[in-house]
Structures are given as C-alpha cells and as structure tokens.
Amino acid sequence: MPLILTPNIDTPDDFYADLLATHDGLSKADSDALNARLILILANHIGDRDVLHQALVAAKGTPPAA
Amino acid sequence: MKKIFEIPLYPYARSTDQDAPEAIRHRVVIVGAGPIGLAAAIDLAQQGIEAIVLDDNDKVSFGSRAICFAKRTLEIADRLGCGQPMVDKGVVWNLGKVFFGDRKVYDFNLLPEDGHKRPAFINLQQYYFEEYLVNRAHALQAQGAPIEIRGRNKVTAVEQHDDHTTLHIDTPDGPYQIEADWLIACDGAGSPIRSMLGLDFVGRVFEDNFLIADVVMDADFPTERWFWFDPPFNQGQSALLHKQPDGVWRIDLQLGWDIDKEHEKKPENVIPRLKAMLGEDVKFDLEWVSIYTFQCRRMEKFRHNRVLFAGDSAHQVSPFGARGANSGLQDTDNLIWKLKLVIDGQAAETLLDSYDTERVHGAQENIMNSSRSTDFITPKSDTSRLFRDAVLDLSEHHAFARPLVNSGRLSLPCTYDGSPLNTADALDGPARTRPGSACPDVMLGGDSLLSALGNGFTLLTLNADAPDTLDEAGITVPRLALSSDDAALRDRYLGAADSAVYLIRPDQHVAARWPRFDEAETRAAIRRAIGKE
Ligand SMILES: Cc1cc2nc3c(=O)[nH]c(=O)nc-3n(C[C@H](O)[C@H](O)[C@H](O)COP(=O)(O)OP(=O)(O)OC[C@H]3O[C@@H](n4cnc5c(N)ncnc54)[C@H](O)[C@@H]3O)c2cc1C
Numbered sequence: 316m317p318l319i320l321t322p323n324i325d326t327p328d329d330f331y332a333d334l335l336a337t338h339d340g341l342s343k344a345d346s347d348a349l350n351a352r353l354i355l356i357l358a359n360h361i362g363d364r365d366v367l368h369q370a371l372v373a374a375k376g377t378p379p380a381a
Numbered sequence: 382m383k384k385i386f387e388i389p390l391y392p393y394a395r396s397t398d399q400d401a402p403e404a405i406r407h408r409v410v411i412v413g414a415g416p417i418g419l420a421a422a423i424d425l426a427q428q429g430i431e432a433i434v435l436d437d438n439d440k441v442s443f444g445s446r447a448i449c450f451a452k453r454t455l456e457i458a459d460r461l462g463c464g465q466p467m468v469d470k471g472v473v474w475n476l477g478k479v480f481f482g483d484r485k486v487y488d489f490n491l492l493p494e495d496g497h498k499r500p501a502f503i504n505l506q507q508y509y510f511e512e513y514l515v516n517r518a519h520a521l522q523a524q525g526a527p528i529e530i531r532g533r534n535k536v537t538a539v540e541q542h543d544d545h546t547t548l549h550i551d552t553p554d555g556p557y558q559i560e561a562d563w564l565i566a567c568d569g570a571g572s573p574i575r576s577m578l579g580l581d582f583v584g585r586v587f588e589d590n591f592l593i594a595d596v597v598m599d600a601d602f603p604t605e606r607w608f609w610f611d612p613p614f615n616q617g618q619s620a621l622l623h624k625q626p627d628g629v630w631r632i633d634l635q636l637g638w639d640i641d642k643e644h645e646k647k648p649e650n651v652i653p654r655l656k657a658m659l660g661e662d663v664k665f666d667l668e669w670v671s672i673y674t675f676q677c678r679r680m681e682k683f684r685h686n687r688v689l690f691a692g693d694s695a696h697q698v699s700p701f702g703a704r705g706a707n708s709g710l711q712d713t714d715n716l717i718w719k720l721k722l723v724i725d726g727q728a729a730e731t732l733l734d735s736y737d738t739e740r741v742h743g744a745q746e747n748i749m750n751s752s753r754s755t756d757f758i759t760p761k762s763d764t765s766r767l768f769r770d771a772v773l774d775l776s777e778h779h780a781f782a783r784p785l786v787n788s789g790r791l792s793l794p795c796t797y798d799g800s801p802l803n804t805a806d807a808l809d810g811p812a813r814t815r816p817g818s819a820c821p822d823v824m825l826g827g828d829s830l831l832s833a834l835g836n837g838f839t840l841l842t843l844n845a846d847a848p849d850t851l852d853e854a855g856i857t858v859p860r861l862a863l864s865s866d867d868a869a870l871r872d873r874y875l876g877a878a879d880s881a882v883y884l885i886r887p888d889q890h891v892a893a894r895w896p897r898f899d900e901a902e903t904r905a906a907i908r909r910a911i912g913k914e
Contacts, residue, residue, distance in 0.1 A: 351771035359781040 318369035384668075386508040389439040390515045393533035399557040404547060407433050408527075408724060410561035412536050412548075412574055415442065416507065417692030417709035418567030419514035419530075423461045424717040426521050426528035428836060430724060433559070434518075435550060439532030441515065444669030445506035445595050448623065448631050449703035453794040453819060454710045455499040456831050456889070463517040464499070467510060471503030472624050477606040479786060481773040483613050487783060491791075496869030497822045498829035502791065504625050506595075507706065539564070539577050539688075546687055563720060564688045567709075572694035578685060584678020585752065587699060589759050591673050592634040592645060596655065598665035599628060608788040610758075610773055614657035619758050621788070622658075629668060632658065635759060642672045675699035675755065677748045683712075684737045691716060696744035701754035701789035704747040711794060712740050718836070718887035722911055727855045732912035735802050743795035750790050757787035794819035797890060804884070804893035804906040811876040820889045823870045825863070830870075833861055837887050838907065840898075843870070844880040847898035853907040858884070886910055 324330050338346045358367055391414065398405045409425055411418045414436035422432040450467065458464035475491045493501045515530065522528050537556070538549040546564045550557055566574035575582060602622065609620040618635035625631055634654060636645060644650060651670055659665065679696035683689060692709030716736045722728035760766035775782035797803065797817035806815050813821060823830040838858040840847055843865050851858045865871045875881055884893040884906050893906035908914045 347767055348771060348774070351767045352775055355768070355771055355775060355782060355785070356779075 316363055316366055318366050318373060320373065384508075385512050386441050386443050389532065390441060390512065391436070391530040391532040392439050393531075393553050395552075395554055396529075396531060396557075398559055399552065399554060404558040404560045406545065406560040406562065407431055408561075409433070409563045409565065409720070410435065410546075410548060410559065411565045411567055412436075413567035413569060413692075413694070414438070414511075414515070414530055414532075415567060415569060415692065416447070416511055416514060416706045417713055418565070419511065419518060420457070420461060420710055421565050421567060421691060421713040421717060422528050422530070423463075423514065423517055423521065424713055425721070426518070426526040427461065428717075428721050429527070430721055431527035432529075433561075434528075434530045435534040435536055435548070436530065436532055437535035441508040441511035443508075444671065445508060445625065445629070445631070447507040447510065447700075447703065447706040448504050448625055449502050449707075449792075450505055450510060451502045451703065451707045451792040452497065452499045452822075453792070454707045455503065456822065457710050457714050458513075459499070459832060460714075460836065460889075461514075461517060462520075463513045466513045466516075467505055468499065468503060470509055470513075470626050471505040472604060472626055473500045473503055474604045474606060474624065475501075476603070477608070479773075479776065479788070480607065480609040480612060481770075481777070482611050484777070486773060486777040489783070496824050496867075498824065498831065499822070502703070504623060504631075506625055506629065509626070510706070536568070536573065539574060541578065541686065541688065544687065562687065563724070565713075565716070566688060566690045566694045567692045567713075568694050570693040570697045572690070574688070575680065575690065575694055578688065580680060580685065582678050582680055582697075584676055584697070584748070586674065586676045587755050587759065588638045589674065590636040590638065590640055590642065590645075591675065592632075592636055592651065592654070592670065593673060594632045594634075594651060594655065594670045595625070595629050595668040596632060596665040597627070597629050597668050598659070598663060600630075600659070600663050600665070602630070610769075610788075612658075615654070619788075620658060630665075634658070636672070646670055646672055673700075677752050677755075679741070679744045679748060682737055683740055683744075684733050689716060689720075689733065689736065691740075695740070696748065698747050698751040699755045700751075701758060702747075702751045702792055703789065704751050704792045707792040708743060708747045708795075711743060712736075714888045715740055715743075715890075722856075728911045728913070735800065735912060739795075739797045739800050739802075742797060742800075746795050747792075754787050754789045758789075802886070802892060802910045802912065804902075804909055806894060807902075808878055808881055808894040808896055809876070810878050810881055810894060811873060814874055814883070814891055814894070816891050816893055818891050820883075820885060820891060821873045823867060823873060825867070825870075830863075831889060834885060834889055838892075838910070839885045840903065841874075841883040841885055842881075842898065843874055843883075845882050845897050847882060847903075848900075851900075851903060851907070853904045854911060854913055856907060856911065858907060884910065 408431040411434045422434045425432040535551045540547040607622040621633040623631045683695045691712040698704045760769045772785045803816035840860045892910040
C-alpha cells in the first residue's frame with residue numbers, strides 16, 4: 316500500500332486546531348513526550364511496516380524516488 | 382559448607398605428556414573449560430574423538446555469571462547427556478512484572494508453547510551448569526571415552542603450522558608442550574589465543590556500568606522476573622530482580638558511566654542500595670558482587686585454518702537477552718559434527734568454512750538483538766529516551782505498546798537462511814521448519830522428537846515412504862518414520878502439506894525438505910549438507 320501524501324483529512328483546520336489545543340499549557344518536555352506517544356499510537360494504528368517506512372522516509376525530507 | 386565454585390573439580394594432575402621427550406600430538410585440543418569448551422569436548426568424546434581440555438583454573442565459574450538458559454541450550458545438553466540435572470535443578474518461570482518510575486505498568490505471562498520436552502528457559506547459576514558438564518565429562522572418561530580435563534594448565538604461547546598447532550603450557554610442575562591437529566579456542570571474551578594470533582575483536586562498548594549481585598534471602602518474592610525502568614531506588618537507571626535455585630536472587634542495578642567501581646563494589650555501599658530496593662527489613666547475604674561494562678563485538682572470522690574460535694572468544698554480547706552461553710552452545714553444536722566428518726575423512730576441510738558462515742550469521746543476529754535491548758534499557762540520546770519513556774507510559778493502559786518494551790528478548794536458535802549447506806525449500810510447509818531452522822521439538826508418546834534424532838543425519842518422513850537407511854558419500858542416514866496424528870507435529874512440520882520428507886543434520890537443523898521422497902534429490906542434498914556439492 317502506498318503512503319497517502321495527498322489531502323486525506325476532513326476539515327483540516329479543525330484537526331490542526333485540535334492538535335495545538337492538545338499541547339496547550341504543556342511544558343516543552345511534556346509536549347515532546349506527548350508527541351512521542353502520539354507517534355507510537357498512530358504508528359500502531361497504521362501497522363503496515365512498509366507504509367511506516369515510507370512515512371519515516373517522507374518525514375526525513377528525502378525526495379521521493381523518481 | 383563450601384560452595385561448588387570453591388572446590389577444585391578438575392585438580393591439577395601430572396600428565397604423561399609432561400614426561401615425553403617430544404611434544405605429543407593430539408587430535409583435538411580445547412583451550413578453556415567454560416561451558417563452551419566443556420560442551421565441545423563432550424560432543425567430540427561421545428563420538429569417539431579424542432578431546433583434551435586445558436584450563437588455567439581448576440574450578441567452575443566463580444560466582445554466577447549466566448543465569449538464563451534457553452530451551453535450545455537444554456536440548457543440546459540433552460544430546461550431550463546432561464540436560465536432565467539442569468532442568469531438575471533449574472527454576473522454571475513464566476510470569477513477570479514491568480515497573481516504570483514508582484508504578485507497576487503491567488504483568489506478563491510468557492505462556493510457553495505446548496508439546497516441547499523442555500521449558501522455554503530455566504534460571505540456573507552458571508556454576509551448576511558447568512558442574513553438570515564436568516560431571517558428564519568425567520562419567521564419559523570413566524567409561525573409557527577419550528576425554529580429559531587438565532586443570533591448572535595455562536596456555537602461554539601457540540605456533541600455527543599448516544597441519545597442526547603447537548601449544549606451550551605452564552603448570553605447577555613447570556612448562557611443557559603438546560601439538561594439536563585441531564585447536565578449539567574457548568578461552569573466553571579476553572581470549573589469550575586470539576591475542577597470541579594477533580586477531581581483532583571489534584564492536585561497540587556501552588558506556589554504562591552494571592552492578593550485578595547475587596543475594597541469598599528467605600523472602601517470599603514470587604518466582605517472577607521483575608524489571609524496573611527509572612525506579613525511585615535507582616533514579617534515572619534500571620534494575621532487575623530474578624530468582625535462581627537455592628534461594629539465590631540475581632539483582633542487576635544500572636549505575637551509569639562516571640562511577641568509581643572499587644567504591645561501588647564495597648559491601649558497605651552495595652548493602653544500602655539493595656535495602657532501598659528490597660525493603661529495610663528483608664534479611665539477605667551477599668553471595669557475589671561484580672561491576673560490569675557491557676560490549677557487543679565479534680571476530681571477523683571464527684575459523685583460522687586449524688584454529689577454531691567458539692563462544693565468548695569469538696563473540697561477546699551484553700547479557701540482556703541471555704545470548705552469551707546460549708549462543709556459544711550453538712557454536713559447538715554447529716562445529717563438532719563438521720569437525721568429526723573432516724577428521725574421519727568424510728568431508729573436506731572447507732566444510733569448516735560453513736561453521737564460519739553460519740555462526741557469524743548467528744553472532745550478528747545476537748549482537749543486533751542484545752544491542753537493541755541495551756539501547757532500550759539505557760537510551761543513548763534524549764530522543765531515544767523520549768520514545769522509550771513514551772512506550773513505557775503507554776504500556777500501562779494500552780496492550781499495543783507492550784511488545785515494544787524491550788528488557789531483553791528470549792534467546793532463540795538462529796535459522797541459517799542462505800547457508801551453502803541448505804537445499805532450496807521444496808515443501809509448501811511451515812516457515813519455522815524451512816531449511817536452516819533448528820527442528821522444533823514435538824512430544825511423541827513418552828519421548829520427544831529431538832531425543833529420537835541422535836547424533837547423526839536423519840531422514841524424517843511424515844506420511845511418506847522412503848528406504849530405512851540411505852548410504853551416500855560414506856554417510857549412513859537412517860529414516861525416522863512418523864505419521865501426522867499429532868496436532869503439534871502437523872502444525873510444525875506439515876502445515877498445509879499432506880506429507881513431507883526432511884533431511885535433518887546432526888545438529889538438528891533442517892538441511893532440506895520435500896513433499897515426498899526422491900532418491901536423487903535426497904542424495905544430492907546429503908552431499909550438499911557435507912559441503913560436497
Ligand atoms: C553478569 C553476566 C550475566 C550473564 N548472563 C547470561 C545469561 O543469562 N545467559 C547466557 O547464556 N549467558 C550469560 N552471560 C554470558 C556467559 O557467562 C558467557 O557467554 C559464557 O561464560 C561464555 O562461555 P565460554 O566457555 O565461551 O567462556 P568462559 O566461561 O569465559 O570460559 C573461558 C575459560 O577459558 C579459560 N582460559 C582463559 N585463558 C586461558 C589460558 N591461557 N589457558 C587455559 N585456559 C584459559 C578460563 O579460565 C575459563 O575457564 C552472562 C555474563 C555475565 C558477565
């Protein structure tokens with residue numbers, strides 16, 4: 316399964332506001348910890364190692380293979 | 382009462398070799414009477430090949446180093462004739478608890494798979510493990526088998542020749558020399574033989590120290606493995622509590638990098654640490670305390686012409702995951718049948734190169750696994766700690782995070798995928814018994830499949846015809862015929878197939894498998910498994 320890199324979230328502004336609100340009032344350390352937990356939860360939901368690998372590569376900023 | 386590791390089990394005795402005018406030549410000389418050297422000697426002697434073991438000491442391992450012995454090791458010990466006392470004495474456990482900070486995050490039950498003669502692992506002090514091997518060696522010797530353990534025989538120099546090695550040995554009576562057709566260096570992680578030959582041992586040192594203590598106590602802690610990440614009594618570090626026989630408990634306390642080892646090792650400093658962990662009123666005696674820095678490293682090659690390295694001399698791992706002695710036993714299990722065929726003239730010396738290929742592969746796998754555990758237990762960067770703590774935090778309420786918690790992975794036998802001795806898989810069968818795999822056990826009435834395999838090649842047939850024996854290239858391969866009325870047998874050896882034929886090596890690894898017997902293919906697979914194709 317290819318990693319979805321085209322728009323896929325309904326009402327993106329709402330999601331973005333939710334994401335920031337979740338971090339509201341947290342120290343840098345607590346925010347970092349929350350982000351780490353979030354990554355693990357999302358990764359488990361995806362499950363597929365191949366998709367996860369593509370996501371890691373995309374996050375690193377490596378240009379997609381031609 | 383004296384502890385077993387305080388009694389000389391193979392005291393120095395003068396050998397007639399020391400009075401010979403010229404160095405006496407032996408078939409196989411093994412340097413080191415640790416678990417690996419002893420296993421190698423027993424394996425050889427059981428098959429009638431002379432094995433002389435030299436050790437600079439005369440006792441078993443001081444204190445308890447290894448405690449966790451895995452099923453595969455017990456199966457190998459069964460083949461060597463000394464698995465039973467180990468299992469009788471060892472502590473079997475399946476339950477564990479994981480703590481993070483001041484709270485317990487979860488319990489686990491390893492629920493062992495049914496249909497195996499031996500448990501997934503036992504806890505047993507290394508000195509007992511070695512004692513049972515020494516007893517077995519002495520029993521073989523008493524029956525006239527060509528095995529001898531020479532205590533207080535320290536190897537001080539070796540000279541390599543094309544077809545033998547000369548050893549210079551120091552004893553309480555002064556020096557002497559012997560020659561060995563084959564030398565197996567089982568002289569531990571600090572291997573003097575490796576240094577004498579100027580060979581490298583490269584890898585990674587983990588910048589951390591661990592206090593390892595064995596305490597004797599009458600406490601009613603349950604028979605469980607307890608692992609703490611960042612506990613209040615050892616902040617920022619880890620701790621482990623694990624039960625051994627005789628009321629001895631193993632405690633590991635991570636101490637960090639910048640410490641004064643001599644200071645930390647003093648009982649007046651160790652005891653308060655242990656009290657903080659166990660509780661003020663728990664009464665205990667210190668049996669043994671040591672401080673270790675762990676490393677993962679290996680030799681580039683384990684075979685150097687007629688000198689073969691096995692065990693810690695060839696590879697060293699951090700103890701998380703218990704892969705030191707467990708993997709060393711797999712080394713000799715792999716090596717000895719090959720060496721026997723070479724000595725008996727049934728295989729070319731190049732068969733021994735497959736020892737190198739297969740066991741370097743095993744060492745790499747073990748180093749990878751124990752490095753991963755070490756990285757989880759002692760995170761090396763802020764980000765690595767962030768994710769580690771996130772995993773532990775989530776593990777309290779979410780089952781998905783628990784498989785990510787890594788306080789050491791159970792040592793499993795290596796599968797020799799891609800080995801030159803394998804024949805391409807021709808069966809649509811279970812992945813766990815593909816060529817290269819160690820045969821999983823199955824209970825057959827009163828006994829087990831692995832006990833029925835013996836020390837040589839076997840042709841295992843399931844719902845398939847084949848001749849009772851097959852002779853190829855000087856090797857006699859008996860057939861073991863089974864039918865698949867047992868669910869575990871079907872599950873482990875047939876899968877979706879109706880019938881199967883397995884060629885099994887003397888070390889109980891699968892060399893080839895087919896849906897039915899084909900004489901030409903089986904003969905070719907036997908030749909391939911002994912390096913003749
Ligand atoms: C704290 C700790 C915990 C561990 N836990 C586990 C575990 O749970 N499970 C596990 O599988 N492994 C574990 N290990 C690893 C295990 O102890 C080793 O892998 C194992 O002892 C290796 O056996 P060996 O025979 O290769 O070497 P060793 O046991 O080191 O034996 C080498 C022998 O060679 C002899 N020798 C050395 N030089 C000479 C010489 N010049 N001449 C003659 N003789 C010589 C020595 O006297 C010694 O007897 C642990 C290790 C430690 C330190």
